[in-house]
Amino acid sequence: MEGLQIAACVFSFISLLLLIIAMASNYWIINLNITHSGLWQICDAITCLSYGMEVRDYIHATRAFLFMGMIAGAVSFFGLCASFYHSHIGSVSIKPLAMSASFAAGVCSLIAMATFTGMYSQYIVLGRWYGWSFGLGWASFPLFLITGGLAWK
Template sequence: MQPLQIATVACACISLLLLLIALCSNNWVANSMSHSGLWKSCVNIGLIYTCVAHGMNVKDYYHATRTFMFFAMFAGAVSCIGLCAPIFGLQLGSISKAKTAAIASFVAALCVMIAMAVFTGETGGKASYGWSFGVGWATFPLFLITGGLAFHMNAA
């Protein structure tokens, strides 16, 4: 396995893992008494946090953010599978696995950018962002780097 291939697979796996962490965690907006994510809100009562699921009764920008994060998750998974396929000897037909992975990574980056921009635009200036929000934004350049590495790997 070549160093470029190792770097590309590692970047794709890290990008997808961070995206899943951001999507599932509930520290998108936080302050000293509470924190909330895309799925639930938690309030500090004494020494214990009490959490309540958002359900479907949330503002539309939550649905838009969730949807685009899920699209990014699927595109990121396609990228990881395409890049890991040669390692495990999987055959995906005559398609270029590196080119497919690169395109999927760029699609994932676009979906993350849309999701994060929608959330930022709707909460900007009115919120104190938590670590999950930062992790969500960090996946955007990581997917771009993965796509660039995969295209470079395809050209090499």
């Protein structure tokens, strides 16, 4: 039983780390190896500029759901780590809370990534493709679900 708990903590940490890196990095979209952009900035070989006020709605939605997923993922990680020492915080059992938070983080990540993929695919043209940050965002989704499954036991 403790092996599953350790595995759940490791998966929770990895999925949270992938989600944070995906949110913070600027390699969601790569344009002919000249420019690359993320959720917050667009960069060329020398400088990066913030989007400012002209951000499309799907970027705002992606940011919001990834942020909610990050909060739920942090609750899951810290809850799973705390469950080694305590089984309850007040009247709340820690393991079901962490498990639910992990599933919630997975669902929020799925919604965010599906929104970005669905909306940005309209703008994909020759010479543009998804970058490694986009891949990390998608990778965090199943890892959160695996964490929830491991925490279930």
